[in-house]
Amino acid sequence: MLRKKLIAGNWKMNKTVPEAATLAQEIAAELGRVTDVDIVVCPPFTALETVGKAIEGTTIKLGAQNMHPEAGGAYTGEISAPMIRSLFATHVILGHSERRAYFGETDAFINKKVLAALTNQLRPILCVGETLAEREAGSTLKVVQTQTEGALAGVTAEQVNNVVVAYEPVWAIGTGKVATTEQAQEVHAFIRQLLTKLYGETVAQKIRILYGGSMKPSNAPQLLTQKDIDGGLIGGAALEARSFVELVSAAAAVK
Numbered sequence: 001m002l003r004k005k006l007i008a009g010n011w012k013m014n015k016t017v018p019e020a021a022t023l024a025q026e027i028a029a030e031l032g033r034v035t036d037v038d039i040v041v042c043p044p045f046t047a048l049e050t051v052g053k054a055i056e057g058t059t060i061k062l063g064a065q066n067m068h069p070e071a072g073g074a075y076t077g078e079i080s081a082p083m084i085r086s087l088f089a090t091h092v093i094l095g096h097s098e099r100r101a102y103f104g105e106t107d108a109f110i111n112k113k114v115l116a117a118l119t120n121q122l123r124p125i126l127c128v129g130e131t132l133a134e135r136e137a138g139s140t141l142k143v144v145q146t147q148t149e150g151a152l153a154g155v156t157a158e159q160v161n162n163v164v165v166a167y168e169p170v171w172a173i174g175t176g177k178v179a180t181t182e183q184a185q186e187v188h189a190f191i192r193q194l195l196t197k198l199y200g201e202t203v204a205q206k207i208r209i210l211y212g213g214s215m216k217p218s219n220a221p222q223l224l225t226q227k228d229i230d231g232g233l234i235g236g237a238a239l240e241a242r243s244f245v246e247l248v249s250a251a252a253a254v255k
């Protein structure tokens with residue numbers, strides 16, 4: 001079963017509106033007609049509208065980096081799924097390890113967001129991954145299982161078709177320390193096995209599992225040729241058009 005590769009850029013808390021516009025225009029000019037790889041850019045909330053306009057009419061999709069599970073109400077500083085949808089975004093990153101670590105997000109809270117995203121026709125890019133201490137303690141697979149099952153509680157087999165999973169080992173994020181292809185493939189295969197147990201073989205074979213954590217043009221080819229690695233969720237290397245374009249080319253080169 002061939003899954004189309006997906007390259008998603010997580011711009012995190014970077015780029016003012018004018019900076020985001022420039023980057024989006026550069027990306028749109030180079031990648032706007034790519035059809036053999038799915039491309040998503042996830043700027044900060046403040047730049048969603050601008051970036052959305054820059055990529056309008058291209059094959060590039062727009063994503064947010066977070067959202068609140070409620071549709072609206074007294075949640076100062078938060079953004080809801082309908083708000084994100086109204087800017088023509090199609091994806092939303094949920095459960096990123098930086099949200100878990102710095103903002104205390106739990107699996108239960110992330111689960112509410114996943115359900116709310118799906119109800120509002122947003123595709124969650126659900127992030128899971130272990131810390132260095134957890135890996136060294138030998139609990140990587142257990143942590144990934146708990147996070148995945150927790151976030152997907154109550155998600156039906158039909159809905160899960162719209163979910164993308166991103167395995168992001170925390171120790172590899174922004175550190176320049178990339179997981180070896182064996183380490184990454186082992187966890188990706190485990191996640192697919194888990195999805196098979198939860199949703200059956202046919203559904204699990206269609207779900208894309210991205211790798212995230214210091215992915216760059218130099219290491220992408222090895223990672224992207226692994227059987228269960230279906231693309232990348234890119235931080236640092238997504239902040240410049242050149243490296244992002246090269247990452248998409250690396251994904252396109254994998255047959």
Ligand SMILES: O=C(CO)COP(=O)(O)O
Pocket residue numbers: 010096168172173174175176212213214215233234235236237
């Ligand atoms: O956290 C990430 C993407 O969500 C990965 O970030 P880096 O590519 O900068 O390591």
